[in-house]
Amino acid sequence: MKSICPIDELCATQVAALLQPPPPHLVEEYFEHLLTTKKCHAIKVKQNGEFGKGVYANMDFREEELILKDEILLGHQHHSNKLDCLVCSYCFRFIGSIELQLGRKLYLQNLGVSMDNEGDVATSAHTSEDCCNTVSSDEENDISYVNNHEIMGDCVSFSSKTEVPLPQGVVESLLNGELKLPYSNKLPLPSAISCPGECGEGYYCSKLCADFDWESSHSLLCTGKTSESLSREALSKFIQHANETNDIFLLAAKAISFTTLRYRKLKSTRLKEQEKHTTSDELDQSNLSLLLEAWKPMSVAYKRRWWDCIALPDDIDCSDEVAFRMQIKELAFTSLQLLKEAIFDKECEPLFSLEIYGHIIGIFELNNLDLVVESPMEDYFSYIDGLPHPEKIQAGKIARPFLEALGDDYSVCCQGTAFYPLQSCINHSCCPNAKAFKREEDRDGQATIISARPICKGEEVTISYIDENLPFEVRQALLADYGFECRCSKCLEEEP
Template sequence: MVCSYCFQFIGSVELQIGRKLYLQDLGVSAVDGCGSSDEAGCSVSSEKVGLPQDAIQSLMNGGLKLPYSDNFSLPAVVPCAGACEEAYYCSKSCAEADWDSFHSLLCTGQQSSVSNTKALMKFTKHANETNDIFILAAKVISFTILRYRKLKASHLEQKGKHKSSNCCNSYNFPLLLEAWKPVSMGFKKRWWDCIALPEDVESCDEVDFRMQIKDLAFESLQLLKEAIYDEECAPLFSLDIYGHIIGMFELNNLDLVVASPIEDYFLYIDDLPCSQKKEAEKITKPFLDALGEDYSIPCQGTAFFPVQSCMNHSCNPNAKAFKREEDRDGQASIIALRRILKGEEITISYIDEDRPYAERQELLADYGFRCGCPRCIEEQP
């Protein structure tokens, strides 16, 4: 369980282990995994060992305390203001920021102000079953609508008009453009035009494939419109805009990995002096065996960072978009790979730049361009 706004792990080590085991029993993958138990240095069985449900519940509800878990304190769980039981936070400030930025329009809780929660649940179900990139697109639209409403309220207040005035329902395109501005820098090709052709799709079937992708986006958009449509923000709900938003994530996303405290906890137990380790493992080993190699799985997803997303590609970049191990939240860094001169453009590589020229060009074709950086000019046949 991570904070829905900053992606810090929250609750407790016991809660994290309990939830992972609970989802494991349900056959649900909580997060995409990376890393292996061999690299981590813990001796775990490759086959998972089942545990009684009451033991898992004891971990989740705080009934069971694991040895030395106090050394891995995590922020307390703060529930969603709308009581949706889907979004949880590490602090009240994160909960309020998420509510104000996105979630107040996308919350399906009983205390939510969303008028059509059933439609919203249909949209979310469709996204989970097809492509969760639609959730990201919905957040962009929600963010823009909420920002537009704040800008309009401020605009009316400055003019000394009340919200009850008839002009409150009028359409203000300049304010909508201003609300859209933080997103506009990442606005890219439409999703069905820029998505890479899967290996199992023949080039002769490309037109049909892209039409299917477009139809999928259309279906998603209709569900979203039914849920949160705002007439004053109608341009945001056009299929063309929706396709561009999804394309933005398709081309400019950055993989984001937040290390799990569960791995750190079991490594800590493994490094204890022999007598303490044996005593602790009487309690911890059954849970480690039940997790199997899943004990080291981090929280892994995708993110859009406006600064990073505006950086151009080079096969000989001077910087790198980087997720440091010490970053325990959703932050990422841009680090210099060499000295950068004043006035020099900061570039990153969208691909593995160590590949040969032809392979690099083939990979970059998925981004819709042919690279003409100094290195490619020098290496081209």
């Protein structure tokens, strides 16, 4: 397909350099460094296998042993899920209090609020995680705690539907802290801290998370007063377009912002070290090397262009495939143009090429894991249920109307999608020796990989991206949606 983006031609050399796969020894070096930084010596990433990179055990594991906890490199909560769960925008743990989680949901439900996010053209969800979370407490001081009413969310629109039978006054007293639910102090949550840029959209569990998010990507993508974007209006238009079409664009924007900010940091460090450059040619040359360095976390990821690797939806006829892929490409271009208006940086121009944008979304399409964090509401109601008799009756009398008002959706998980640098190197097998599985104590967005059976040192660690118990043909069809034909030992054996 011919490019529709002028930057693709203008920056063809730099774009090609960014998309050039790094040599295997540099990839291994990158992951070695990452694992050392994380003090994780239990695994190794090697690029020598049949399927490109893979993760290998560097020790023996017993069954059900933790192999890896992987922090999110780039992740976000789905727009439509923000109504149900208030979580830290950086680590995705639930925040506020049981009363706030409950009151906020009932308040929005009462007003008939809906998220205007119905039109995803394509999604990038991958392996589902089983998860089971409880809550934790991590109170921070000296920072701006959030007025509960603020948390009603600027990200929502209103319709006239009213479903909640509870009086508004009761819901408001949950929100303003006047009404305390019985035993809610047994399940404390970290206080919600508002975004330092005052966008009213991001909330955090600690100042540390707020600062990390600000420095890694949010300072360019914040729509608040101290935003470092070129235009808050343009940014809002970009966000609206993503929410109306496909919120994967928000994650792609994070990747571009993340790389731009890394580039600026590297550049300022370099300028401090070496003040003078003799020629502008030399400067250009070294700017590209800085951009390549800033891009490294993305350069080592397995990638293809989004519109080339996205699975053809069932309702699209094969004869319309070319038109469908073109439509996806054009949608990405529209999104990129809006993002460019908002955060363009001339020194990072190649990042604003459609080739790079397409490959970034392709990374998410091929590698992302569903981000799932279980709600503390389940734990709260289970706690009440597990009380001894007289206390249970008393607490139940107060808690039951709230449970009934929430209905079936009383305990919706935080749901999103995330790119994990190490987990994404784990290959698929239909007879896996490990699984992505969250334990009681895993209460944030990190990916948790647990051994499914004993694994010996040197053995490749594999997980299943799908239900591995399905018949061969069904598995192959599902994995075709992930863009590959499975060649694991079980499939080779069962191949007709």
